[in-house]
Amino acid sequence: MIKKNLNLSMKIVLLLLSSAILAILCYAFFRNNVTDFYTFIETVEKPFNEKTFIKGFKEEAKNISIYSKDKNDKKELKKLLKKHDDYTDIFLYNEKELYIDGSFGKILDEPVGFTPLYILKSDFEQYAFNNFFIETITFKDGEGIVYVSSMHLLKYVKYYFYVALFVSLLIFFLPTFIFIKRKVKYINILKQEVLNMSQGDLSHAMTIMSHDELAILAQEMDTLRITLASNYQNEARIKEAHQEMITCLSHDLRTPLTALRGYLDILCLHCYKDEKQMDHYLNSCIEKTEQIKDLSNKTFEYSLVYNDDLIPSLETISSESFIQYIEEHLEYLELEGFKIEKEITISSVQLHLDLSMMKRMMDNICSNIQKYARKEQPIYLQISIEKGNLKIVFENEKKEINHEVESNKIGLKSVKKIIEIHQGQCFIQDLMDSFILIITFPCYL
Incomplete structure (x- = not known):
């Protein structure tokens, strides 16, 4: 009993270690493929339409000055730069690439707590800030360079992170849970199978799980079951072999019979050019007849598909x-x-x-x-x-x-x-x- 408990205990320890390694690898896989997830979202969902945004921005920029010092012009410019959603940053530079003005997305102003869960989640978010583009815009009094940064992927990354965390934890806990549950049920399974054998059910194999002491007992019981059932199985195999032989014989006989019927129909309808062709069809009929006779005399050959010694x-x-x-x-x-x-x-x-x-x-x-x-x-x-x-x-x-x-x-x-x-x-x-x-x-x- 001590050896048995030790064996099962060692299996549980090894299973926990293996599950932990797999969970870490799974989490790393999700982490390394977060950019592919972003690409998928960009392809399917298209959270930010750059062309539509720039088109509208250009239309409004035509009537706004960027180099004027008038307060109203500056106010209009600032209003234009703030005209975006919470997941977009806009920065304006002049032709010499000097900063003029800009506006951050409100998502950056949300308070966060530096918990372990947030640290893990923020590690997934770092690539969500890399989606940006630069566009030259014509304003009322000149041209400016607009730098637009899209952070719309932040709306989706938290779901991806929670899925990665859930799958990793599931990989860690589920195998151990299943292992313990199976061992608890195993004795009841063996009990039921022994009762089935006692009632004459010799076709049901004993359930053999792993290589512990219970599995050895199940293997010995299964050997006994196989010995008792061997005569019944041999009888069933002989019957099946006979049925397969009949099926094969029927198939091979039907083929030449079909051809023979075709030649006879041709002869009956006189669908031939001359006597030479008629003789050819008659010879073909004789040949098919001989083939049928040969098949009938050698029925044992129709175990061909299932006989390796022919x-x-x-x-x-x-x-x-x-x-x-x-x-x-x-x-x-x-x-x-x-x-x-x-x-x-x-x-x-x-x-x-x-x-x-x-x-x-x-x-x-x-x-x-x-x-x-x-x-x-x-x-x-x-x-x-x-x-x-x-x-x-x-x-x-x-x-x-x-x-x-x-x-x-x-x-x-x-x-x-x-x-x-x-x-x-x-x-x-x-x-x-x-x-x-x-x-x-x-x-x-």
């Missing part, structure tokens, strides 16, 4: 063959009304790829384009060699989001995992109006 069946193919393979998949998009703009700058290289996985990857990419791309804008395809890698870029503009279109992201996850299995990289930029997919594969000369 090994691809790599074949060596040329870059030309692979590009032709990509272009064949894009033909269906062109038949659907999409425009494809290609920029292919590539030399002959060798690639090690699993063609069945590449087929699934292209089906998923084309399905994604068909669902979400705008037909009015072209699909950009760029293929090049960069730093020993084959780089493929798909870019399209996105149509307005249709919430009825299913989007479980499993297609893009599958594409990314296939590329990673081939030691490649996949970059996805899903912007507001456009979608960019960048794929890189290692290539060999």
Whole structure:
């Protein structure tokens, strides 16, 4: 018990020291950024409009003499110089920069007490006196130089100071208060959690706070809870894995079925030029049928996204063959009304790829384009060699989001995992109006 109290006491002492340092740093931060606060006030509030003030001053100065010794003229001049608010100083100099007359703002006449709080506050105010400007004014009998000092920021600095003081004190006291309050409640929390375990609730983790004796007790109780709940968790994980496999299988089957339906519609409507093109569509139908059959026979592969141990069946193919393979998949998009703009700058290289996985990857990419791309804008395809890698870029503009279109992201996850299995990289930029997919594969000369 003595060790426990000592540990908690040391934590409180260290917390108080840390809070004090943070509070001082916070106060210093506010103090160092007071000029930024002034700049913000000048930008948002504009407490003193220099142009309006000078404009009015110039209009009245035209009818007033500054060099006349007549008492009435001096009286009028003094009246003009005092025509300002409590936060403005005005001083008048002649052309030789000799002082003629002036008027201080009444804010400077207010009594102050030299208390510690005032000393701290006045330290924030010192920069509020730096806002001044000089203007040459034409009077009735000559020109004079008017020096105007604006102290309007003093109206706002006290609020800034009180906020800085409040936040600093809050940083000092709040962490210690929260720490003590949490420790007082911790035993009741552990008591309730043990009661929950006794009633069969094994899904709720024990609350572990800090590293004191109570936390060690909670950790041991949590280890016991995990041991008791492991069988239930394993059963839930198996069920979830089966559901994810079914979802992935459904997605991958739907893509070739959609393409097959499209080819069959074309054949049914006789939308082909000649028998050669008809044969091409028939072969495409057969190919999609074989793909569906392959997917049905290898359902275990649809744990791809969640299986880190899958090994691809790599074949060596040329870059030309692979590009032709990509272009064949894009033909269906062109038949659907999409425009494809290609920029292919590539030399002959060798690639090690699993063609069945590449087929699934292209089906998923084309399905994604068909669902979400705008037909009015072209699909950009760029293929090049960069730093020993084959780089493929798909870019399209996105149509307005249709919430009825299913989007479980499993297609893009599958594409990314296939590329990673081939030691490649996949970059996805899903912007507001456009979608960019960048794929890189290692290539060999």
